[in-house]
Amino acid sequence: MELSQTGEAYESKKLEKLESENRCFETIEDRSSHNKLKVKNREEKKNSKKHFYEEIIGYLNAKCNKNYKCTTGKTQRCINARLREGNSLDDFTPKVGSAKK
Structure with missing residues (x-):
């Protein structure tokens, strides 16, 4: 019975969230422009990572x-792992210099 209540609470919260999102938009055009903005932000983030x-x-x-490709998934995962460790672009250059040796 507790599981059922938990599921109902989850569904209730999910419904409240959807209703609040729907109240934020006055018209379909508002929603459409909001979605376009989200897509644009996502593309900008993707382009900045690519750069x-x-x-x-x-x-x-x-x-x-060498001739490594920046589009390779493995290469990107390795860079992302270093970024999650807290490294910045400036931190990569000395490590690359030492990798050469």
């Missing part, structure tokens, strides 16, 4: 005389 990958891999390729 970040290109810069790091470009530096790595120049230092090591």
